[in-house]
Every structure is written in C-alpha cells, then in structure tokens.
Amino acid sequence: MSTSARVRIAAWAISLFLAITLSTCAAGGGQSAMAAPAQQDVPANLAPHLAPEQPLPYSHKAHLALGLTCAGCHTNPAPGKLMTYPATATCMSCHHEIGKKKPTIKKLAAYARSGQPVPWVQVYQVLPGVNWTHRKHLDAGIKCESCHGQVPEMETMSEATSVTTMGVCLHCHTLHNAPTVCATCHLWP
Ligand code: HEC
Numbered sequence: 001m002s003t004s005a006r007v008r009i010a011a012w013a014i015s016l017f018l019a020i021t022l023s024t025c026a027a028g029g030g031q032s033a034m035a036a037p038a039q040q041d042v043p044a045n046l047a048p049h050l051a052p053e054q055p056l057p058y059s060h061k062a063h064l065a066l067g068l069t070c071a072g073c074h075t076n077p078a079p080g081k082l083m084t085y086p087a088t089a090t091c092m093s094c095h096h097e098i099g100k101k102k103p104t105i106k107k108l109a110a111y112a113r114s115g116q117p118v119p120w121v122q123v124y125q126v127l128p129g130v131n132w133t134h135r136k137h138l139d140a141g142i143k144c145e146s147c148h149g150q151v152p153e154m155e156t157m158s159e160a161t162s163v164t165t166m167g168v169c170l171h172c173h174t175l176h177n178a179p180t181v182c183a184t185c186h187l188w189p
C-alpha cells in the first residue's frame, strides 16, 4: 500500500471514530471532553509510582493528541462504580488498518480475535470494602483530571495522585460539603 493511501485510511478511521464518539457523547450527555488542561484537586503522589507492566504499550498522550475523548473509551455503566476499560473493538475501529504490521498491533488484533478482553492491570484501587462510586462524583461535576491528574500528558499510566487514601477523600468531602461520617465509606458505624 502506498503511503498516501495509508494516510487516507488513517484519516478516515479517525474521523469515523470521532463521529461515533461525538454522537455517543451528545446522546449520553458526554462525561468529559477534555481539550484544555483541567484543574487537579487531589495532590500528586510525592514519590513517583512506577507504571505497572501492561499487556500492550498503550499511550494516553498519543491517543488524546488525536482528539479522542475520555468518554469514547471509558463508560460508567450502572450502578456507576466503575469507569471500565474500552472494548477491544473500540481499538480495532482504527487498528484494523493503522499500524497493522506492527508487533504491538498484531498482539492487539490477536486479543480481538480471541474474544477475551485485554487483561489491563488496574492502576488505582481503593482498599477492598471501602464504599466507592465514580457516578456520584461525576454527577457532582468533578472532572477526571481532578482525581487522576493530567492524563493527556501521560505516556504510561501510573498512580500519579493520592486519590485512593482516606485523608484525601475526607479533605475533598470537607471542601465540598459532602458527607464525612464514617458510614459514607465504611460498612461499620
Ligand atoms: C473523585 C475522584 C475521581 C474522579 C473524579 C474520577 N476517578 Fe477514576 N478512580 C478514582 C478512584 C478512587 C479509583 C479506584 C476505584 C476502585 O478501586 O475501584 C478510580 C479508578 C478508575 C479506573 C479503573 C477502575 C474502573 O473504574 O474501571 C478508571 C478506568 C478510571 N478511574 C477512569 C476515570 C475517568 C475516565 C474519569 C472521568 C470520567 C474518572 N476516573 C474520574 C477516583 C476518581
């Protein structure tokens, strides 16, 4: 295939993907189309945390530079606890063509054929048993970047902020007049 044909296919795949995500956003009320850097409310972790080894070298920086939105890949299905990882088909809408000769994209295509989700390693995790939900926070108008930092600049995803610690939960709840009684986040009284 000639280079110009490849560029045309890439441009086509990207515009198709954007058309789909933008219409999904419009229909679903769109969580956060992040163009300008958003404010970070939660302190960054002082000691840098290493990114865990992931099955594929996915880069938020490279993909968000294409104009993709968070909501195009991260949905918040009922009951709203999780933001979830994208379906492999979402990746393949571009990577059927883009980079298909590269080993990493061949591995991605193999996951797609297997029907198994890509086994992404979760980076942020609250202590099991702590009551957590994304939904209430998104409904309160809090942006992804407030808690997860400047994701559009991240080549690899590491635990950049201290959002999973109790002090940080409590600090922000106090600032926003959100509940701080123990039972908000713990089953025990
Ligand atoms: C109020 C802070 C806060 C906000 C706002 C927030 N997150 Fe999270 N996020 C967390 C915490 C805490 C965890 C760990 C939760 C757990 O252990 O299940 C997490 C986990 C995740 C995960 C991995 C587990 C899962 O839910 O599937 C993804 C993906 C994620 N966040 C994406 C996002 C995106 C995208 C946005 C914006 C739409 C966002 N988050 C907004 C605090 C936040």
Ligand code: HEC
Pocket: 010, 013, 014, 017, 018, 056, 057, 058, 059, 062, 063, 066, 068, 073, 086, 090, 091, 092, 093, 094, 095, 098, 099, 102, 103, 104, 105, 108
């Ligand atoms: C809107 C189209 C689009 C979508 C959707 C998309 N990508 Fe990409 N991806 C690209 C483009 C463009 C590049 C850069 C290609 C290049 O210059 O090598 C790229 C590069 C990559 C690379 C680096 C390839 C290499 O070895 O150099 C990986 C890995 C990758 N994408 C994985 C994913 C995964 C996983 C998903 C789904 C979560 C995804 N992509 C979704 C367009 C897309």
Ligand code: HEC
Pocket: 034, 054, 058, 059, 060, 063, 064, 068, 069, 070, 071, 072, 073, 074, 085, 086, 120, 121, 122, 123, 124, 125, 144, 145, 148, 151, 152, 156, 157
């Ligand atoms: C093209 C798809 C795609 C887009 C667009 C995207 N993400 Fe992701 N995101 C992923 C994939 C794949 C992972 C898992 C791999 C990793 O951690 O890098 C992930 C992981 C994350 C995590 C780590 C969750 C955890 O704890 O494991 C956060 C936080 C996150 N994304 C936030 C965002 C935010 C904020 C945006 C918008 C600014 C965004 N993402 C846009 C595909 C995407």
Ligand code: HEC
Pocket: 041, 042, 126, 130, 131, 132, 133, 136, 137, 140, 142, 146, 147, 163, 164, 165, 166, 168, 169, 170, 172, 173, 176, 177, 178, 179, 184, 185
């Ligand atoms: C950036 C600010 C911020 C951070 C960080 C934050 N929260 Fe919240 N939280 C809020 C706001 C605002 C609400 C909405 C309160 C409302 O709807 O009245 C909320 C609501 C909640 C609720 C629902 C309370 C209810 O009964 O409606 C739970 C549970 C919760 N947060 C748990 C947590 C946990 C656990 C953490 C830390 C892992 C955390 N939050 C971190 C701001 C934050």
Ligand code: HEC
Pocket: 126, 127, 130, 164, 165, 166, 169, 170, 173, 179, 180, 181, 182, 183, 184, 185, 186
């Ligand atoms: C806004 C959410 C929130 C509220 C309110 C909250 N906690 Fe926590 N708590 C957490 C989170 C998140 C962790 C896990 C911290 C970590 O992993 O570093 C935690 C952990 C703990 C732990 C240690 C781990 C365990 O479960 O044994 C204790 C003890 C604790 N909390 C006590 C309290 C008490 C007492 C109150 C009421 C005064 C309270 N918490 C209110 C979010 C909260």
